[in-house]
Amino acid sequence: MFEFKSFIYSVKAKLQISAFFIWLKEAKTLIRRGILGRVQGKVCLVTGAANGIGMATAQRLAAEGGKVVATDINPEGEKVVEEILDSGGDAVFQRHDVTDEKQWKKTLDNCLDRFGGLDVLINNAGILLMKSLQETSLEEWNEIFRVNVTSIFLGTKLAFEPMRVRKGGSIVNLSSIYGLVGAPTAAAYEASKGAIRLFTKGAATEYAAHGIRVNSLHPGVINTPMAEHLLQDNDIKTAVLGPTLLGRAGTAEEIAGAALYLASDESSFVVGTEMIVDGGYTCN
Secondary structure: OHHHHHHHHHHHHHHHHHHHHHHHHHHHHHHHOOOOOOOOOOEEEEOOOOOHHHHHHHHHHHHOOOEEEEEEOOOOHHHHHHHHHHOOOEEEEEEOOOOOHHHHHHHHHHHHHHHOOOOEEEEOOOOOOOOOOOOOOHHHHHHHHHHHHHHHHHHHHHHHHHHHHOOOEEEEEEOOHHHOOOOOOOHHHHHHHHHHHHHHHHHHHHHHHHOEEEEEEEEOOEOOOOOHHHHHOHHHHHHHHOOOOOOOOEOHHHHHHHHHHHHOHHHOOOOOOEEEEOOOHHHO
16 A cells, blocks of 8 residues: 555655656747746846836836836836836836935845745845036945945845745946046046946855855946936047947936846856946946
8 A cells, every 4th residue: 555655645745746847848839939038036136116127127128927016216217117018027116215324224125025025136226426526526436335335235146045945046336437447537437337238147156155146237328317418428439339230329228128137047147247337438
C-alpha cells in the first residue's frame, strides 16, 4: 500500500513538473508574439509620471502587462492613469513628494495594499537647473540635490524590503549623459546626476545578493517638457544636438523602451551598470 501511494505521489510530481515546463514554454511563446507583456503581472512604481519620460514609461509598462503605480507631485498624473485605464491597463495614481520620507512610506504602503507587492521601481522624478557655477546659489544647489539625489536614496532604500520579500526586483535610477560628461552652465545638475550614477553602483553591490538589480539610465537630450525651452533656443539647440551623431533629440518613448528592458527579466544579468541612450552624444 505504501509503495502504491509513493508511486502515485511520484506520478503527480512528475505531471506537475511537466505541466510547469509546458506552461513556461507557452508563456515564452506568448511573450514573443506580444500576447503576454514583457513585465506581465509585475508591480511597477514610476515617479515623476505626470509627463515626459515618466509618463511614457508608466504607459509602456502598463501596455506590457505591468500593474503601475504612477506618482507625481503634479496632479496631472491622474490623467495619465485615466488614459492607461481607458486602454485596458491596470494603474493607480498617488500624489507624492519624492523628497519626503513619510510620503515615500505612505506611497509604498498604498502600493502593497493595492497590488500586494513591488517588483519594479523607476526613480524618474527630477529637476533641471541651467546656471553657471558663479550664478548658482547654495539654496539652488541644495534643492537640486534634494530632488534629484535624496529622492533616489529614499526610494532605493525603502523599496528594499518589499522587493526582498518577493526575492527580487529591479530598480532603475534616471541619471543623464550629464552624469557622465561635463558642459557649461550645468555644474549643479551634472553633480546631482553624477551622484546618481555612483549611488546606483553602491546600491547594486548591496542589493544583488537579494536578487534586486539596480541600474542607472542615462538619457541624452530628450524632447520633453523639461528640455522644451532649451530646444527652442537655436544656439543651445545647436550646442546640445551638434555632438549627437543622429542629429536630433530623442523621444520620451525611446527612453521608456530602455527602462522597460531594465525592468524586465530580459535584463536579468544586468546589474550596477549605466545604460546610455543618447543618439551617440557620448561617442565623440
